Amino acid sequence: MRHHSAHRARVRAAIGTVAAGAILALAACAPGAEAPTDGEQIEVTTELTTEEVVLTIADETGFPVTDALTEEFTKQHPNVTFEITRDTFQNLTANAPRLLAGANPPDLIRLPTIGETVKDGLIANLDPWYEAYGWDAWPASQLAPMRMSDEGIRGSGSLYQLGLGYSITGIFMNLEIAERLGITAPPSTMAEFEEMLATAKAAGELPIMAGDSDGVVNFVVQAAMNQFADKDEFMSWMFNEPGATYNTPGNVQGAELIRTWADAGYFPSDINAIDYFTFVTRFSEGEGLFTFNGNWAASGYQDALGDNVSFFLVPPINEGDGHVAMGAGNSFSVAAGSDNLNEIVYFLNWIHTDPAARQIIVDVTGASPGGDPTLPLPEVAPGSLIESALEMSAQIGADNGQVDFMANTTAGIYAGSIIPESQLLVTSQITGQEFVERVQAFYEQEIGG
Amino acid sequence: MSTTLVSNAPRRAAARAAARRADLTGWLLVAPALLAYTGFVIYPLATGIQYSFYDWNGVGVATWVGLDNYATVFTNPNLLGAIGNSFVLIAFFTIIPVGMGLVLATLIRSMRDGLALRASQTILFLPQIIPLAAAGIAWSWMYAQTGAVNQILGWIGLEAITRPWLADYGTALPAVGLIGSWVLTGLCTVLLLTGIGKIDTSLYEAIRLDGAGWFREFITITLPGLRQELAVLVTLTVIAALSTFDIIYTSTQGGPGRATLVPGLLIYRIGFTQSDVGLAAAFGIVMMVLVLAVVLPIQRLSRASDQ
Numbered sequence: 001m002r003h004h005s006a007h008r009a010r011v012r013a014a015i016g017t018v019a020a021g022a023i024l025a026l027a028a029c030a031p032g033a034e035a036p037t038d039g040e041q042i043e044v045t046t047e048l049t050t051e052e053v054v055l056t057i058a059d060e061t062g063f064p065v066t067d068a069l070t071e072e073f074t075k076q077h078p079n080v081t082f083e084i085t086r087d088t089f090q091n092l093t094a095n096a097p098r099l100l101a102g103a104n105p106p107d108l109i110r111l112p113t114i115g116e117t118v119k120d121g122l123i124a125n126l127d128p129w130y131e132a133y134g135w136d137a138w139p140a141s142q143l144a145p146m147r148m149s150d151e152g153i154r155g156s157g158s159l160y161q162l163g164l165g166y167s168i169t170g171i172f173m174n175l176e177i178a179e180r181l182g183i184t185a186p187p188s189t190m191a192e193f194e195e196m197l198a199t200a201k202a203a204g205e206l207p208i209m210a211g212d213s214d215g216v217v218n219f220v221v222q223a224a225m226n227q228f229a230d231k232d233e234f235m236s237w238m239f240n241e242p243g244a245t246y247n248t249p250g251n252v253q254g255a256e257l258i259r260t261w262a263d264a265g266y267f268p269s270d271i272n273a274i275d276y277f278t279f280v281t282r283f284s285e286g287e288g289l290f291t292f293n294g295n296w297a298a299s300g301y302q303d304a305l306g307d308n309v310s311f312f313l314v315p316p317i318n319e320g321d322g323h324v325a326m327g328a329g330n331s332f333s334v335a336a337g338s339d340n341l342n343e344i345v346y347f348l349n350w351i352h353t354d355p356a357a358r359q360i361i362v363d364v365t366g367a368s369p370g371g372d373p374t375l376p377l378p379e380v381a382p383g384s385l386i387e388s389a390l391e392m393s394a395q396i397g398a399d400n401g402q403v404d405f406m407a408n409t410t411a412g413i414y415a416g417s418i419i420p421e422s423q424l425l426v427t428s429q430i431t432g433q434e435f436v437e438r439v440q441a442f443y444e445q446e447i448g449g
Numbered sequence: 450m451s452t453t454l455v456s457n458a459p460r461r462a463a464a465r466a467a468a469r470r471a472d473l474t475g476w477l478l479v480a481p482a483l484l485a486y487t488g489f490v491i492y493p494l495a496t497g498i499q500y501s502f503y504d505w506n507g508v509g510v511a512t513w514v515g516l517d518n519y520a521t522v523f524t525n526p527n528l529l530g531a532i533g534n535s536f537v538l539i540a541f542f543t544i545i546p547v548g549m550g551l552v553l554a555t556l557i558r559s560m561r562d563g564l565a566l567r568a569s570q571t572i573l574f575l576p577q578i579i580p581l582a583a584a585g586i587a588w589s590w591m592y593a594q595t596g597a598v599n600q601i602l603g604w605i606g607l608e609a610i611t612r613p614w615l616a617d618y619g620t621a622l623p624a625v626g627l628i629g630s631w632v633l634t635g636l637c638t639v640l641l642l643t644g645i646g647k648i649d650t651s652l653y654e655a656i657r658l659d660g661a662g663w664f665r666e667f668i669t670i671t672l673p674g675l676r677q678e679l680a681v682l683v684t685l686t687v688i689a690a691l692s693t694f695d696i697i698y699t700s701t702q703g704g705p706g707r708a709t710l711v712p713g714l715l716i717y718r719i720g721f722t723q724s725d726v727g728l729a730a731a732f733g734i735v736m737m738v739l740v741l742a743v744v745l746p747i748q749r750l751s752r753a754s755d756q
Binding site: 094271 | 496499500503505506507508509510511512513525593594612613615616618701702703704705706707710718719721722723724725
C-alpha cells in the first residue's frame with residue numbers, strides 16, 4: 001500500500017514536471033510568424049492571360065452579385081473560370097485572417113475591415129495596378145477608406161481593396177402614410193424631419209421603423225451624428241488616426257438627438273427584439289412612416305410597396321448645407337499569396353469598367369458601380385428607387401459627403417460596444433454623452449490592447 | 450545456503466524482467482489513449498496557457514505581456530459582468546432542472562407501468578434531443594412580442610405583463626435561463642429515474658411498514674440513494690451553465706445591452722472577431738479554473754458521503 005502510494009506520488013511528480021516543462025518550453029517561443037517579406041515580385045500586366053485559369057473567391061452568403069459577375073466574365077473570357085465559396089458574413093469576417101494565412105488562400109475575399117491583415121502581409125498592395133490601369137481617374141473619396149498607411153491608419157497610403165458596388169444610405173418614406181399625414185415632400189432640414197416625426201407620432205403612426213437586436217439602429221444613430229459632427233474629425237476616428245476621438249461635441253449632439261427620439265417614442269417599443277430582417281419586413285408591410293437603410297434594400301422595398309415609397313438623403317441641419325451620408329464599397333481584397341494576381345485584378349478592373357458588369361452591379365445590388373465618373377451610368381427604370389439611389393450617390397459625390405460606417409472602425413467595436421450601448425441608448429437607459437464615452441473607452445482599449 | 454542464493458538470483462532477475470515486461474505491456478496498452486489525450490487535451494491546454502501570456506492576433510508576431518491579459522479579465526467590468534451572469538444561470542441550469550427532475554422522477558416512480566408512464570418519460574426526455582442552438586432559435590420566436598408566450602398570457606387575461614421577453618432588461622436573463630431549464634429537466638429526470646430504479650425496493654417496504662409518509666420516504670431513502678446521480682447531474686449542469694454559448698448566441702447575442710452576455714460568447718468574440726487571441730485564452734483559462742473550483746468540491750462531497 002505504502003509502496004503503491006509512493007509510486008503514485010512519483011508518477012504525479014513526473015507528470016507535473018513534464019507538464020510544467022512543456023508549458024515553459026512553449027512559453028519560451030512566441031506563437032505566430034513574421035509577416036512575409038516581399039519575395040518574388042511578379043510582373044504587373046493589364047493584359048489577360050490566354051491560359052486556362054481558375055480563380056477562387058471567398059464571399060458571404062446572400063450576396064449573389066459575384067455569381068452574376070463571374071458568369072458574365074467567363075462568357076467574355078472562356079479561359080477564366082471561377083470557384084466561389086460562401087460563408088455567413090459573421091463567420092467569413094472571423095475566419096478571413098486565417099483563410100488568407102493558409103497555404104491555399106482564395107484569390108479574392110470579401111473583407112469588410114482591413115484590420116491587421118496589412119501588417120501581417122496577408123493582402124496584396126494594389127498600387128502597381130492602380131498606376132497600370134489608371135485608377136487615378138476614379139473618385140478618390142470612394143477609394144480612401146480602402147487605403148492603409150504603413151502605420152496601420154486607414155484613409156491614406158497604399159490601396160488594398162476595391163468595391164463590388166459602392167453603397168449609399170438614406171431614408172425611405174412610406175408615401176401612403178405620408179399622404180395621410182399631409183406630408184408631400186421629403187424634409188429639407190433636420191428640423192423639418194423632426195416635425196414630421198412628431199406629426200406621425202401624434203397621428204398614431206410609428207415614426208421610424210428600426211431594429212436593434214443586431215445593431216442596425218446605428219444607421220439612424222450615425223445619420224444623426226453625421227449632420228452635427230465635423231466630417232473629417234469623424235473619419236479620422238474611423239480610420240484609427242492617433243489621438244482621434246469619438247467623444248466630440250457633434251457626436252454627442254447626434255446621440256442626444258437619438259435619446260430624445262427614444263424618449264418621445266419614435267421607435268418601436270420592442271426595438272431591441274427586432275433584427276434587420278424583421279424591420280425590413282415590417283416596413284415592407286406598411287408599418288412605419290420612415291426607415292433608415294441603404295440602396296441594397298431599394299429593390300425589395302420597391303417590390304413590396306410599389307410606387308408608395310421614396311428614397312432620399314438624410315437632410316442637413318441648415319437648408320442648403322451639403323449632405324453627409326454613410327456609404328462604402330462592398331470591399332474585396334486580393335490575397336497576397338494568390339497565384340493569379342494579374343488575373344484577379346483584371347477581373348476587378350473589368351467590374352468597374354465593362355458596361356455589362358456595371359449593369360450587373362446596379363441590377364443586382366442597386367449600388368453605384370464606381371469607377372471613372374465619366375463612364376456612362378447603367379440603365380435603370382425611370383422613377384425607381386434604384387434611380388434615386390444612383391442620383392443620391394452622385395449628389396454625395398458632388399457634396400464630397402461620403403463617410404464610412406462607424407461599425408467598420410475596428411474589428412470588434414460593433415459587437416463589443418456599439419450594439420450593446422445603442423440598445424441602451426434607444427431604450428432611454430443611457431444619455432447620448434454616456435453612449436459616446438463608452439464607445440470611445442472600448443475603442444481605446446481595442447486599439448491600445 | 451550458497452546454492453539457494455545462486456538459484457534465487459536468476460529467479461529474481463526473471464521476476465524483474467517479467468515485471469518490466471508487464472510494465473511495458475501496460476504502457477503499450479495505454480499508449481493510444483495517452484497519445485490521443487496528449488494531442489487533443491494536454492497540448493491544446495498547454496498552448497492555451499501559452500497564448501494567454503501574449504498579445505497575439507492569431508496570425509502575426511506575438512508580444513509577451515506577462516499577466517496583463519489576466520489583469521484585464523479581473524478588472525474589465527464587461528468581462529466580470531459576463532462571469533456574474535453565468536453564475537446566475539446556475540440557478541436555471543442546475544437548481545431548477547435537478548429539483549424538477551427529483552419531483553418528476555419520484556412521481557413517475559409511483560406511476561403504474563403502462564402507456565402513460567412510457568409516454569411521460571418520452572415527452573420529458575424529448576427536449577434533450579433538440580440541439581441547444583435550435584432550442585435558442587425556437588424559444589426566441591416564442592418569447593417575441595407576438596410569440597406564443599405572450600399569446601398564452603393574453604388568453605388567460607394577463608395582457609398587462611406581456612412584453613418582448615428577450616428584449617426586456619429585467620426578464621432577458623431569466624428567459625434565456627428557462628430555455629436551459631427546459632432542455633436539461635429531461636436529462637435530470639431520466640438519470641434520476643434510473644437511479645431510483647437501483648434503490649433496493651425492500652428499503653421502501655421497510656419504511657412503509659414503519660409508517661413513514663411520502664416525504665419521510667423521499668428524505669430517508671430516495672435522496673441518499675441518489676447521491677451519485679445528483680453529483681453527476683450537478684457537475685454536468687454547472688459546467689453547462691458556466692460555459693453556455695449556443696442558447697445565447699442564437700437568441701439574444703448577449704443583449705439587450707449586456708444583460709445576457711456570458712463568458713462563452715465573449716471569449717468567441719474577443720478571440721475571433723477582435724482577434725485578441727491572448728485575452729481570449731486568458732479568459733478561457735480563468736473560466737476553466739472557476740469551473741474546477743465549483744465542480745471539484747461537489748465531487749469531493751459525493752465521494753466523502755460514499756465512505
